Amino acid sequence: MLERLTPAYERLFMKYFFLIFESIRRNPVRTILTSLGTMMLVLVVTLVFTVLTAMDRATTEKSSNIKAIVTEKWQVPSMMPYSYAKALTEGAADPADKSAARPSDYMTWGFFVGSTESNPAKRGFENMFFSFVMEPEKTRTMMDEVDEMPDSEVRPLIDAIARMKEVPNGVIVGPERLEKMNKKVGDRITVYGRNYRDINLELEIVGTFPKEPARFADSAVIARDYFDRQLDAYKQSHGGKAHAMADRSLGLVWLRVKNKPTFNKLTEQIIGSPSFSSPAVKCETSSTGISGFLEAWRDIFWGVRWLLTPACMIVLSLVIMNAISISVREREPEFAVLKVLGFRPNQILMMVLTESVLIGLLSGLFSAAVSYYVINNVFGGLPFRIAFFPKFTVPEAALWWGAAMGAGTAFAGSFVPAWRARSVKVSDVFARVT
Amino acid sequence: MTTDVSWVHARDVHKSFKRGSEIVDVLNGLNLDVHSGEFVGLMGPSGSGKTTLLNLIAGLDRPTQGEVSVGGQIISKMSESQLATWRTRNIGFVFQFYNLLPVLTAYRNVELPLLLLPLNAKQREQQVRTALDIVGLSDRLHHRPGQLSGGQQQRVGIARAIVTDPALIVADEPTGALDSKSADEILNLLGELKRTLKKTVIMVTHDPRAAERADRLVHLDKGLVTHAQA
Ligand SMILES: Nc1ncnc2c1ncn2[C@@H]1O[C@H](COP(=O)(O)OP(=O)(O)OP(=O)(O)O)[C@@H](O)[C@H]1O
Numbered sequence: 282m283l284e285r286l287t288p289a290y291e292r293l294f295m296k297y298f299f300l301i302f303e304s305i306r307r308n309p310v311r312t313i314l315t316s317l318g319t320m321m322l323v324l325v326v327t328l329v330f331t332v333l334t335a336m337d338r339a340t341t342e343k344s345s346n347i348k349a350i351v352t353e354k355w356q357v358p359s360m361m362p363y364s365y366a367k368a369l370t371e372g373a374a375d376p377a378d379k380s381a382a383r384p385s386d387y388m389t390w391g392f393f394v395g396s397t398e399s400n401p402a403k404r405g406f407e408n409m410f411f412s413f414v415m416e417p418e419k420t421r422t423m424m425d426e427v428d429e430m431p432d433s434e435v436r437p438l439i440d441a442i443a444r445m446k447e448v449p450n451g452v453i454v455g456p457e458r459l460e461k462m463n464k465k466v467g468d469r470i471t472v473y474g475r476n477y478r479d480i481n482l483e484l485e486i487v488g489t490f491p492k493e494p495a496r497f498a499d500s501a502v503i504a505r506d507y508f509d510r511q512l513d514a515y516k517q518s519h520g521g522k523a524h525a526m527a528d529r530s531l532g533l534v535w536l537r538v539k540n541k542p543t544f545n546k547l548t549e550q551i552i553g554s555p556s557f558s559s560p561a562v563k564c565e566t567s568s569t570g571i572s573g574f575l576e577a578w579r580d581i582f583w584g585v586r587w588l589l590t591p592a593c594m595i596v597l598s599l600v601i602m603n604a605i606s607i608s609v610r611e612r613e614p615e616f617a618v619l620k621v622l623g624f625r626p627n628q629i630l631m632m633v634l635t636e637s638v639l640i641g642l643l644s645g646l647f648s649a650a651v652s653y654y655v656i657n658n659v660f661g662g663l664p665f666r667i668a669f670f671p672k673f674t675v676p677e678a679a680l681w682w683g684a685a686m687g688a689g690t691a692f693a694g695s696f697v698p699a700w701r702a703r704s705v706k707v708s709d710v711f712a713r714v715t
Numbered sequence: 716m717t718t719d720v721s722w723v724h725a726r727d728v729h730k731s732f733k734r735g736s737e738i739v740d741v742l743n744g745l746n747l748d749v750h751s752g753e754f755v756g757l758m759g760p761s762g763s764g765k766t767t768l769l770n771l772i773a774g775l776d777r778p779t780q781g782e783v784s785v786g787g788q789i790i791s792k793m794s795e796s797q798l799a800t801w802r803t804r805n806i807g808f809v810f811q812f813y814n815l816l817p818v819l820t821a822y823r824n825v826e827l828p829l830l831l832l833p834l835n836a837k838q839r840e841q842q843v844r845t846a847l848d849i850v851g852l853s854d855r856l857h858h859r860p861g862q863l864s865g866g867q868q869q870r871v872g873i874a875r876a877i878v879t880d881p882a883l884i885v886a887d888e889p890t891g892a893l894d895s896k897s898a899d900e901i902l903n904l905l906g907e908l909k910r911t912l913k914k915t916v917i918m919v920t921h922d923p924r925a926a927e928r929a930d931r932l933v934h935l936d937k938g939l940v941t942h943a944q945a
């Protein structure tokens with residue numbers, strides 16, 4: 282039965298495709314309203330889900346090859362003494378204890394923020410300078426995403442790391458920041474400290490980050506050793522008085538551990554160690570660390586995901602339903618004529634549904650494709666600054682769920698009007714009821 | 716299919732409508748026979764049930780009680796989708812206000828009923844051209860209804876009614892919206908369909924000049940045939 286029906290419907294669809302097409306063309310208000318609405322919806326949803334997917338990925342717990350983050354326990358932002366670094370990077374393992382848990386790799390982060398502009402009055406976004414103070418070689422092995430990329434994709438970074446070994450005051454600058462500063466590799470810059478007052482650095486740009494991952498495009502990396510020497514120099518030139526921040530220059534420590542048991546043991550070692558009591562520290566996996574960081578945003582994300590997005594979809598379905606209802610009502614005599622000619626109720630239902638689903642599908646696809654192209658290729662990512670995510674790129678999947686969402690909303694919005702078109706009673710439309 | 720067997724056959728037909736809580740009896744046990752190849756005019760005061768009767772004969776609605784058969788098939792017993800399929804091949808419907816699809820050209824409008832039949836594009840084209848030829852509109856294939864006069868639109872309507880070559884044409888005041896010259900042309904055309912193509916035609920009309928063209932007039936009042944005249 283179905284095998285015999287399907288080709289018949291297919292043939293019919295091909296044959297009356299022009300009917301649908303003409304009707305789309307001839308009802309511009311309905312068509313434009315539906316498609317603009319759909320495009321707005323898909324745009325909003327694409328942006329929201331771009332951010333949320335990235336967050337989800339970052340906060341999903343891994344079970345092996347875990348990254349742990351050690352930070353100050355009671356204070357945000359975390360500012361630990363650098364003297365913690367050595368023991369922490371060994372996971373606070375007792376050197377004598379062979380069975381102690383040890384990290385397989387580590388990275389320490391401090392932050393130096395400043396400006397390339399000497400005149401404080403002129404400091405602003407364009408000349409801002411944000412840098413990680415860290416071991417340069419760890420940018421390759423420990424930085425999120427970079428650590429999973431093959432050599433071929435991070436060639437510039439590998440070269441830059443090699444140069445950092447030769448140039449103590451070297452700096453690796455993200456491609457976007459370079460562009461904003463209007464500098465190139467080889468140039469020298471002076472950075473005037475902001476979180477480290479009166480620490481001004483003379484730096485030589487030795488390399489840049491690859492374009493992907495975009496999250497490092499706007500940042501810079503300077504060497505821990507060099508930075509410490511600058512803090513020492515400050516002390517000497519200020520009559521032996523150390524910089525106010527000198528003892529608080531360690532932001533966080535990243536540790537790579539094999540698996541969850543190792544992580545748990547390592548955490549115990551660190552928390553249990555008397556060396557880290559003032560200030561106290563905590564140890565989390567990077568996903569819970571980021572989750573913690575995002576805690577403040579959690580309600581907003583929840584609201585956006587479960588309230589705003591569905592609300593958008595419902596409102597849009599109503600808009601579409603309204604637009605299509607109006608056009609169905611206007612065309613009631615048309616549907617009645619089709620019925621007189623022998624079109625069956627379900628064929629009319631299918632026609633109205635196909636019409637709007639087609640509009641929804643194409644508008645959704647179009648909107649997603651444009652967002653994808655414009656955000657990723659023109660802006661190089663969505664600039665939404667929270668946590669460690671400077672930029673978000675629209676996932677490719679947006680193309681199909683944009684189209685699916687457009688089609689789905691159009692379907693939901695057009696079902697009731699389509700059903701009404703299906704149920705048009707010929708005798709009511711043509712009899713003059715007096 | 717001999718001429719002396721009645722082609723359209725209505726026996727004790729009742730039709731009532733619900734209007735709110737009230738039931739309105741429109742047809743009250745009506746009987747009607749129309750022979751194959753006959754051109755019948757249906758007259759009567761407004762509200763007497765002419766359109767209602769025509770809808771029953773054309774299979775657009777079903778009687779509340781009684782039997783309607785066309786060409787030997789009892790259509791009052793068919794389901795809605797059976798009726799739909801049956802209409803495509805057996806009935807051509809001509810409306811007072813033409814009811815062409817405004818978005819489609821004359822050609823596409825006439826082609827519509829053929830989409831429901833298992834014909835390929837070439838066969839469809841042939842039939843559409845033939846139908847438009849018969850009504851004398853071969854030179855207006857790609858005009859939309861808005862670009863045609865009332866008389867021309869009605870001729871497209873007739874072409875659409877005959878394109879599937881049905882045996883029965885029903886027309887509800889086909890000249891009601893036309894000036895007398897166009898009306899004459901349409902009536903000539905309907906007469907032509909009967910004469911050369913041997914169609915059976917049932918036409919509702921208020922216009923005595925239109926009524927003259929019919930082989931026979933049937934008068935309806937309060938849902939009953941009051942008298943028929945040759
Ligand atoms: N679908 C319907 N629902 C309710 N009442 C209806 C319906 N169709 C027709 N009627 C009523 O049935 C009666 C007959 O209507 P019908 O349209 O058949 O008359 P008519 O003879 O064609 O009149 P006219 O010459 O004005 O076209 C009218 O009173 C009308 O109001």
Ligand SMILES: [Mg+2]
Pocket residue numbers: 712713765766767887
């Ligand atoms: Mg009427």
